[in-house]
Amino acid sequence: MIANNALEVVVLAAGKGTRMRSALPKVLHDLAGRTMLGHVLHTAAALQPQAVHVVVGHGADVVRERFGDTNVNWVVQEQQLGTGHAVAQALPAVAEAAHVLVLYGDVPLTPVTLLQQCFAAAQAGPALITARMPDPAQLGRIVRSAAGDVERIVEYKDASDAERAIDEINSGILCASADFLRDHLNRLDSDNAQGEYYLTDVIGSAVADGLPVTAVVAEEPLDVAGVNDRVQLAELEREYQARAAVELMRGGATLRDPARIDVRGTVRTGSDCLIDINAVFEGDVVLGNDVTIGPNCVLVDAEIGSGTVVHANTVVEGAHIGERCSIGPFARIRPGSEFAEGVKVGNFVETKKSRLAAGAKANHLAYLGDATIGESVNIGAGTITCNYDGINKHRTEIGDDVFVGTNATLVAPLSLGDGAFVAAGSTVTTRVGDGSLAVGRARQRNIDGWTRPDKRAPTDTDESSRNGS
Numbered sequence: 001m002i003a004n005n006a007l008e009v010v011v012l013a014a015g016k017g018t019r020m021r022s023a024l025p026k027v028l029h030d031l032a033g034r035t036m037l038g039h040v041l042h043t044a045a046a047l048q049p050q051a052v053h054v055v056v057g058h059g060a061d062v063v064r065e066r067f068g069d070t071n072v073n074w075v076v077q078e079q080q081l082g083t084g085h086a087v088a089q090a091l092p093a094v095a096e097a098a099h100v101l102v103l104y105g106d107v108p109l110t111p112v113t114l115l116q117q118c119f120a121a122a123q124a125g126p127a128l129i130t131a132r133m134p135d136p137a138q139l140g141r142i143v144r145s146a147a148g149d150v151e152r153i154v155e156y157k158d159a160s161d162a163e164r165a166i167d168e169i170n171s172g173i174l175c176a177s178a179d180f181l182r183d184h185l186n187r188l189d190s191d192n193a194q195g196e197y198y199l200t201d202v203i204g205s206a207v208a209d210g211l212p213v214t215a216v217v218a219e220e221p222l223d224v225a226g227v228n229d230r231v232q233l234a235e236l237e238r239e240y241q242a243r244a245a246v247e248l249m250r251g252g253a254t255l256r257d258p259a260r261i262d263v264r265g266t267v268r269t270g271s272d273c274l275i276d277i278n279a280v281f282e283g284d285v286v287l288g289n290d291v292t293i294g295p296n297c298v299l300v301d302a303e304i305g306s307g308t309v310v311h312a313n314t315v316v317e318g319a320h321i322g323e324r325c326s327i328g329p330f331a332r333i334r335p336g337s338e339f340a341e342g343v344k345v346g347n348f349v350e351t352k353k354s355r356l357a358a359g360a361k362a363n364h365l366a367y368l369g370d371a372t373i374g375e376s377v378n379i380g381a382g383t384i385t386c387n388y389d390g391i392n393k394h395r396t397e398i399g400d401d402v403f404v405g406t407n408a409t410l411v412a413p414l415s416l417g418d419g420a421f422v423a424a425g426s427t428v429t430t431r432v433g434d435g436s437l438a439v440g441r442a443r444q445r446n447i448d449g450w451t452r453p454d455k456r457a458p459t460d461t462d463e464s465s466r467n468g469s
């Protein structure tokens with residue numbers, strides 16, 4: 001899309017959000033892994049506007065800090081005197097010939113296409129987005145003439161019973177030329193039930209001036225739904241997830257239950273992936289073809305190769321998993337894990353900053369941290385790479401075709417040559433050469449005729465220690 005030189009976005013985010021009952025400013029509450037304001041700014045950026053202004057007030061510093069490196073113009077509205085007043089605070093920074101699109105920081109699900117429609121309509125005169133709702137609660141109502149033209153917006157608190165019965169509501173999203181807003185915001189008064197400067201009043205004053213006003217009706221009310229409390233936040237979270245699930249299925253993935261998946265970032269899937277229930281995806285996740293994700297898995301910033309199966313209850317974060325691997329159940333694959341094809345990592349295995357070459361296996365109960373593990377290596381149950389000496393981390397280098405027996409303690413820095421063999425229960429502290437056997441354990445001693453201790457009568461000392469003295 002070509003950059004919209006004529007468009008500037010003003011996002012209103014100064015309100016307190018009392019009904020969230022939260023110390024966190026409302027627009028910083030999380031929806032699908034991103035703040036609500038983050039969603040709005042992401043959508044705004046897709047319009048490629050000339051500038052984005054965010055009006056902040058309550059918790060302004062916290063909000064600004066959270067978006068420290070985002071390219072937006074922060075406008076502080078010291079006192080929240082109403083939505084009209086809020087937009088007026090941003091206007092001095094808006095280019096003279098620009099069109100202004102007003103968005104709300106607590107309306108996170110608006111599709112870019114709907115905003116483009118509103119911007120296009122605003123070339124003729126002020127445009128707003130409305131929606132029809134069976135139960136519009138306290139939202140502003142759209143008053144139309146007998147001919148069906150928009151006449152004005154009435155706020156719920158100022159509305160008559162007849163007006164409250166109107167089912168078309170004001171989303172709050174509006175687009176108009178900066179010139180128009182300068183002129184009409186100047187004319188606002190606060191002579192209303194809330195004693196505020198209502199942005200919505202510019203619609204009535206446009207009509208009074210004979211300007212054409214366009215209402216773009218959103219077909220899906222949730223596209224323009226705002227969040228006032230945590231119940232509404234949860235509703236929009238579910239809606240977001242339902243949409244993400246549909247997108248995955250349309251892209252060719254099978255979901256065992258589209259109501260039990262959470263996408264808090266992006267997921268790309270190849271063909272014929274199968275995702276079982278309660279999978280959580282965060283950050284950027286890429287699945288190849290024929291990948292199976294078992295129940296209750298969490299995948300964060302991970303790439304999973306074709307044909308790989310991630311079994312139930314596995315957590316994968318910051319990892320590259322090759323093709324035809326088998327991971328889990330109950331595995332924890334931590335950042336910096338790189339698995340080549342055909343790797344098998346089973347239950348209660350944890351890996352971190354470790355590279356496992358093709359066909360390497362650690363089937364049960366192991367910790368592999370800061371390790372390089374060669375092809376076709378077998379790591380026995382209970383094996384630990386002792387990578388940390390309390391101050392520094394050290395690496396363990398394991399060659400190809402190494403067999404590490406059960407319960408080995410590999411004290412890094414350490415290297416095991418190709419074909420080395422570590423006897424079960426060994427503590428290995430020095431290099432094992434190619435093809436050598438390392439046995440690092442106390443020799444077994446058997447004592448014949450050993451008598452077990454007898455149960456003796458309790459003494460005074462035993463009594464007093466039992467009393468805690």
Ligand code: UD1
Nearest residue numbers: 012013014015080081082083086139140170171172198226
């Ligand atoms: C507003 C609209 C109403 C619409 C509804 C949709 C007005 C007068 N009313 O009502 O027609 O149906 O939104 O949700 O515009 N804000 C500021 N500074 C202020 C006041 C508000 O930045 O001084 C911000 C809030 O943080 C919020 C947005 O503007 O993001 C809307 O404010 P809010 O108080 O929620 O307006 P509503 O009463 O819901």
Ligand code: MG
Nearest residue numbers: 106226227228
């Ligand atoms: Mg509101």
